[in-house]
Amino acid sequence: MMDFLNGLVAFLNFVAIPATAYGAQLALGALGVTLIYGILRFSNFAHGDTMAFGTMAVILVTWGLQALGVGLGPIPTALLALPLGILITIGLVLLTDRMVYRFYRRQKVTPVLLVIVSMGVMFVYNGLTRFILGPDDQNFDDGTRFLISARDFRNMTGLDEGLAIRTSQAITVVAAVLVVAVLFWFLNRTRTGKSMRAFSDNEDLALLSGISPERVVAITWIIVAALACVAGTLYGLDKSYKPFTYFQLLLPIFAAAIVGGLGSPIGAIAGGFVIAYSEVMITYAWKKVLEYWLPERLEPDSLVQLLSTDYKFAVSFAILVIVLLFRPTGLFQGKAV
Amino acid sequence: MRNVLLFAAVGFLIVLTGLTQSWNVALGIFNMGLVSAIMALGVNMQWGYAGLFNVGVMGFVALGGLAAVLVGMPPVGEAWTAGGARVIGGLLVGAGVIVAAVIAFTRMGKGATRTAAMIVILVVGFFLFRSVFDPGVQAIEDVNSALEGYLGGLGLPILIAWPVGGLLAAGAAWAIGKTALGLRSDYLAIATLGIAEIVIAVLKNEDWMSRGVKNVIGLPRPVPYEVDLQQNPGFVEQMAAIGADPVTASSVVVKLGYAALFIVVLGIVLWLAQAALASPWGRMMRAIRDNEVAAEAMGKDVTRRHLQIFILGSAVCGIAGAMMTTLDGQLTPASYQPLRFTFLVWVMVIVGGSGNNWGAVLGGFLIWFLWVQVEPLGLWLMSTISSGLPEGSMLRDRLLESAAHMRLFTMGLVLLLVLRFAPRGLIPER
Secondary structure, three states: OHHHHHHHHHHHHHHHHHHHHHHHHHHHHHHHHHHHHHHHOOOOOOHHHHHHHHHHHHHHHHHHHHHHOOOEOOEOOHHHHHHHHHHHHHHHHHHHHHHHHHHHHHHOOOHHHHHHHHHHHHHHHHHHHHHHHOOOOEOOOOOOOEEEOHHHHHHHHOOOOOOOEEHHHHHHHHHHHHHHHHHHHHHHHOHHHHHHHHHHHOHHHHHHOOOOHHHHHHHHHHHHHHHHHHHHHHHHHHOOEOHHHHHHOHHHHHHHHHHHOOOOHHHHHHHHHHHHHHHHHHHOEOHHHHHHHOOHHHOOOOOOEOOOHHHHHHHHHHHHHHHHHHOOOOOOOOOOO | OHHHHHHHHHHHHHHHHHHHOOHHHHHHHHHHHHHHHHHHHHHHHHHHHOOOOOOOHHHHHHHHHHHHHHHHOOEOHHHHHHHHHHHHHHHHHHHHHHHHHHHHHHHOOOOHHHHHHHHHHHHHHHHHHHHHHHHHHHHHHHOOOOOOOOOEOOOOOHHHHHHHHHHHHHHHHHHHHHHHEOEOHHHHHHHHHHHHHHHHHHHHHOHHHHOHHHOEEOOOOOOOOHHHHHHOHHHHHHHHHOOOOHHHHHHHHHHHHHHHHHHHHHHHHHHHHHHHHHOHHHHHHHHHHHOHHHHHHOOOOHHHHHHHHHHHHHHHHHHHHHHHHHHHOEEOHHHOOHHHHHHHHHHHHHHHOOOOHHHHHHHHHHHHHHHHHHHHHHHHHHHHHHHHOOOOOHHHHHHHHHHHHHHHHHHHHHHHHHHHHOOOOOOOOO
16 A cells, blocks of 8 residues: 555656646647737747746846845745736737738638748748847746745655656646636637637638627737746746747647647647656656556566657657648547648 | 859859969859759759759759768678678668558558558568667677777779669669658658758767768878878979978868869769750750640650659769768768758758759859858958947847858858749759
């Protein structure tokens, strides 16, 4: 029994908790991608760099607050800086839409051209971020590191295995739940949200019923900017902030959005967790957990790690390929075929 | 006439570099310009002829680089005896498992039994593969790991690696095209983005094959070494006769040698591409691009044609990748960055003029020139701006430091401006 509990705690500590936090971050990222896809009908390659830019804005505001001596005690100052960071990101994204995307929207160009345009935007954002903050690692988490540390947990329960919950992980999950709840309330209950869904379902019909397309597009960008900024900041708090890693997040984020079904918000969340759990479970060395759970003679002598962590992209990719082969519309019947 | 002028302008820029900076820098830009032009031709086939959106150029280029190692490097006999058989056996087991799974999928009827059988085959097969493969890898990597620790290559002349690089890239393109073509266009983009990251991850981590991040250095060359030229009395005499410093002259001559080889390859690829574009096949491709539904109604197998051109274009990128690694003389997996190898090539194609092969070549040269020269230009710009600021002030340091990151910003801006104001590029499609 003790063995089982120890194994369970090790599983929670090394697999479930990190994967849940990562999944929440991916879900928020994928929501942004899927909303753009639903309303503006293209895959936004600049999304990763929008996240990087938003996080950079938050970091700069955090530094400002720290210089003023404002803080939240055990909670990272970044949360206080988040609203202003979101506003800055919204400003950038709306400016981009005004200067770049609107022109193409009026011309009704093919979606793939918009993807190429978003590639140009990606370059510019990436350049901006590097220009302002530089390409190096930034650590801006100044809160307490642990909600429960492994040692406290061991003392509390008397188990051999410790369970550590980092503050950033707890904040990630709480923030993600809040953001998603507000988003779904907005999409399903408010008039504007409903007009957005109508626009996504059938553009012509929505136009006939008097929905202003420019307004819907602007609101979409605002929501997407807020989501990107929050997702980026949470990821940066939890892992570390390096502009380049945000570009690499593009693949798991797109995989999550496609696995869930492009254009489907609920699918994006499910997809985020599917991708995160598979990545962590396939790249985790199971030896420790299995030692507790299996009878002694079956105990493995290798690490029981299916793939090295360097191949975590391969996992998102493999899932993506499986979904593309067997169910191209995704788990939740997105609109894309 | 306008096109000739455009090429002359780019040529002038490179010559100007030679006059103001040095001929070595100018030739370096020219050689990479040639390689970039070939990459741009490959992407132009996919995008310009067929409208396929491939953002995995980096992966195909890196596969070409791997070919240079696998063909050009001498084999490491000790490593082969230590674990060669096991690794090959492991790979065969892996291939067998996949074949078995595919057979099970096609032969068995739909239902839970088939799913279960597939899962069992794949899971058991995976562990079988690892149990054969892993010890072999370990044995190989233990062989003199500071210098070797990999299987080496075939020890053949490195020029053979160029077509082989194309074949490797074509193989990867076949696998990815089979999966993602026929679905919507964005999916191909995501799939190619993924395969590129995976190719790089494999190169970085499979030390038995590519030495991973330890890099393979000292690839054999198709041209003589500078040192040999400098010690060749005949060469020194000749150079002295025209009044050139033998050390500088030797590196210029080596670069000219590469340039000659690259020009031959570029010439062949360009000629083939032009001939293909002008043939009935080229017209069919453009017809498919412009209206898939109509082309399908005329009895064209759109997905098959797309697969064909996707493989061809990727193979060209693979050839360019092998050439680039040959030029560098080393394979450094960590240096493959998507912004540099995928997206920059796209900027070349769009700026040059998608659908026009000459445009792709021009874009390759022009954008590569800008990529190299924007940094010194940015530094100059920044020091001019900040010259009014006091020495050692924060802002001044920051501005000077950030000049290094001007490149991406400039490239993005160039791409957006061209897309907006000259969407057909410098040399539009006819």
